[in-house]
Amino acid sequence: MEKTLPAGSTEAQTDGVLRIDDLRVFFTKGGFLDKVTVVKAVDGVSLRVRRGEILALVGESGSGKTTLGKAAIGLTRPTSGAVYLTDDGEENVGTAKGGQWKRMRKKLQIIFQDPFSSIDPNMRVYDALRIPLMAQGIKSKEEIHAKIEDVMKRVGLRSQIVNNYVFQLSGGQRQRIGIARVLLFDPVLVVADEPVSMLDASLKGDILHIIGNESKANKVAFLFITHDMAVAKVVADRIAVMYLGKIAEIGPAESVILEPLHPYTKAMLQASPVIDPSVKDEIIKVNIIGELAQSTSHPTGCKFHPRCPYAMDVCKQKEPLLQEVKPGHFVACWLY
């Protein structure tokens, strides 16, 4: 298989915190009285995340964005390729063990989508924050107090709330606690897996604001996983569009939204609703064939070609590589 170019390679050499090299994560299913199928969840992804940047991973369900996020912080082992934490030297996330792994884990954190199932509702907020600190060997009461007070302030919650039980909190407050928990350890990189998709409109803005603020003020990098282009536009510095385990396009957020290159990105943008009552009687046209590809089917050549309205012969035969079309803006498509 051909090697894809490391995305963002021109400028990402300096001050990167995470480097993903030709990462592949495959799962197998079936096997008992059934043929074995290989799901190529992530299939040859290379990218770098810079210190304090918000990189949005956008794609449909099944595009591999969550698997990539998990592999980035060592929750899923790579099938091949590697993930390196590069904030201070270079350490392989996928093979780290024992004390080294425990130390790295503090720097690599994750926020989950559903704040109702990711935090034990029968715990007091204080304990939900204290226990992870103790697990990492912080025992002094003063230090724990100070840490908790600091993160509560950073997520915009009154510190009295620590005495409440988690079940007494609203969804927005719980998600803030979810963020507070990861900030306890001054992480270098946080994977935020659809952190606002379960929240009401009135709360989304606040959560995105907290994330934006942490990235700017405290230089926390975020791998922000979302299926919503509009959310990506609002929050991200760069956007990577994934399709069937590969990066189809990656570049500065403005550039990807305003001047998209890949036909798949264009279709996703056409399909994203805007507030516009004038189109209410029109059929909205989206330039794409069919719906949602299966990650068990592996078309030859460009994986997008069966759904692409511009597919040419070359697309069926050869896989396109990511190439830089505009400064920092890469696309894997034979049209360019």
Place this chain on the structure above:
Amino acid sequence: MTALLEAKGLKVYYSSPRGDIRAVEDVNLEVGEHEIVGLAGESGSGKSTLALGMMRLITTPGRVTGGEVNFEGRNILTIPNEEFRKDYRWSKMAMVFQGSMNGFTPVFTVGDQIDEVMKIHGREGGKTAVRKLLEMVDLDESIGRRYPHELSGGQKQRAFIAMALALEPKMLFADEPTTALDVITQVNIVNLLKRLRREMGISILLITHDLALLSELVDTAYIMYSGRIVEQGPSKIMFTNPKHPYTQGLLAATPTLRSTTIQGIPGFMPDLANPLNMCSFSPRCPYVMDRCKTERPELKRTDGEDVACWLY
């Protein structure tokens, strides 16, 4: 436009140890023939309860405590259960929910399940009828021979819409029909709903929290807050010139490709167990005045819309 379905002064309360939770309080809502009406609000605003109330699907601890729901001029809340089941539910008013694609039983094919609905309701059913229904929702007839787990989320949601349409209802309730779906699938469902209205003349009540989606689909929009309608009007007016501060806040909070930032609405919805003699949005409102805290505004006609706000 004559109203096909109309809620008049509808009240739905849930019993709780703290007293009645007034989830729907004195709501009027109309859906005309061939009309697509949208109902939006945050979680807990009462929008789903209102829809359930209009479909006569409220179960304990909830109960309808007042008002009426008229369908083609007849109050369906007073119709005997058996008659309602036979003559109204599904055959005149059908529904599609957010998770309804998981409502298929996994052990029968999709086609058999659609066929069964028709047969149970005394229609002829059969393969041709099933094929026609699947065609209507842009699905190939081979889908009918498959089991639910073999379909993608979007295909299942469409098959479910086909099942909802099996008895040719005049009215379709769609509660967050696209929420769990990807954007491209979502747009296809939206287009499908538009086509159903255009080709079959079906009326639709769409319940969603996504104002962008709503703005691109509905003729008339209702915005609900803490059990009451706070703004209602033609979507062309509401989404170009929103009046209620809550509607304005929701629009500013909705991320779209045109937004550069989005703003939250600070504060929480009031406790619905305590009826307030004030504007329930006033604790969160940036334009709050003294009057807002002592008197509750009623809906008032303003620039082609109805708004419940003392600013107008």
